[in-house]
Amino acid sequence: ENRLNGYTPMDLLQNRFFERAEFVVDTLRKQGYCYLDDFHGEDIALKILSEVKNLHHREKFTDGELVSSNGNGSMLNKKIRDDKIAWIDGKEENCQAISHHMTTVNTLIRFCNGLIEEYDIEHRTKAMVACYPGQGTCYKRHVDNPNKDGRCITTLYYLNPGWTEEKGGMLNLYPGGSEEPVKILPRLDRLLLFWSDRRNPHEVAPSHDVRYAITLWYFDKNERARFRKKQEEEERKKAIFSGQENGSNEGGGN
Ligand SMILES: Cc1cc(NC(=O)CCC(=O)O)nc(C)c1Br
Numbered sequence: 471e472n473r474l475n476g477y478t479p480m481d482l483l484q485n486r487f488f489e490r491a492e493f494v495v496d497t498l499r500k501q502g503y504c505y506l507d508d509f510h511g512e513d514i515a516l517k518i519l520s521e522v523k524n525l526h527h528r529e530k531f532t533d534g535e536l537v538s539s540n541g542n543g544s545m546l547n548k549k550i551r552d553d554k555i556a557w558i559d560g561k562e563e564n565c566q567a568i569s570h571h572m573t574t575v576n577t578l579i580r581f582c583n584g585l586i587e588e589y590d591i592e593h594r595t596k597a598m599v600a601c602y603p604g605q606g607t608c609y610k611r612h613v614d615n616p617n618k619d620g621r622c623i624t625t626l627y628y629l630n631p632g633w634t635e636e637k638g639g640m641l642n643l644y645p646g647g648s649e650e651p652v653k654i655l656p657r658l659d660r661l662l663l664f665w666s667d668r669r670n671p672h673e674v675a676p677s678h679d680v681r682y683a684i685t686l687w688y689f690d691k692n693e694r695a696r697f698r699k700k701q702e703e704e705e706r707k708k709a710i711f712s713g714q715e716n717g718s719n720e721g722g723g724n
């Protein structure tokens with residue numbers, strides 16, 4: 471077969487992933503976050519962007535969560551976040567490039583998993599495609615996984631060609647809860663990774679132009695299993711409790 475100085479193209483590809491995984495894991499250990507620029511290359515990045523814009527134009531995004539009341543019971547549709555999101559599993563039509571992104575990040579994370587002994591990463595969420603429509607839309611400071619829901623690594627892929635700080639929309643990251651934020655430019659073809667837990671509070675500064683990103687959260691198998699068991703336990707307790715509440719006794723059954 472076509473061996474290039476002893477390596478096949480697959481060998482070279484594997485090496486490339488291994489090298490990037492080593493850099494990612496070393497950097498995550500050192501500072502808790504890491505970003506790779508020119509992750510897919512411009513052509514594929516622009517293809518992914520066109521699919522995301524297409525989702526946006528086809529109204530496939532829902533509004534960010536609305537919080538309910540302002541405390542005195544009246545329903546105030548105050549927003550805690552301004553992003554519009556679409557959940558994508560990668561099999562949808564016209565999402566081939568987004569699907570390619572998902573499998574590429576899976577491969578990178580699989581190589582990283584071999585180097586991180588404290589986690590055992592086998593699963594992830596669907597892709598959350600997010601759009602900040604501009605006009606000062608932002609996302610308040612928060613931690614992705616404050617209470618051990620299983621998510622250990624957050625990956626954010628940015629799709630904003632020619633973005634500058636004047637447009638706002640910087641991701642302000644506070645690694646180790648530091649006072650001064652690390653300001654990450656959400657530029658096209660940048661892949662940002664960070665530990666999803668309390669080590670990385672973050673916020674999106676007000677955006678003055680349309681800002682797209684794709685998030686994938688990766689789970690630690692054990693933390694996720696514990697969380698699911700706890701959830702089922704709570705469901706059971708709730709079912710029993712609601713049974714007693716309205717006096718019926720079948721709730722205490724099963
Ligand atoms: C729905 C949701 C979105 C986000 N997004 C960001 O933190 C913004 C990152 C960026 O676009 O730079 N985080 C959580 C914990 C939830 Br939940």
Ligand SMILES: [Fe+3]
Nearest residue numbers: 612613614672
């Ligand atoms: Fe977040």
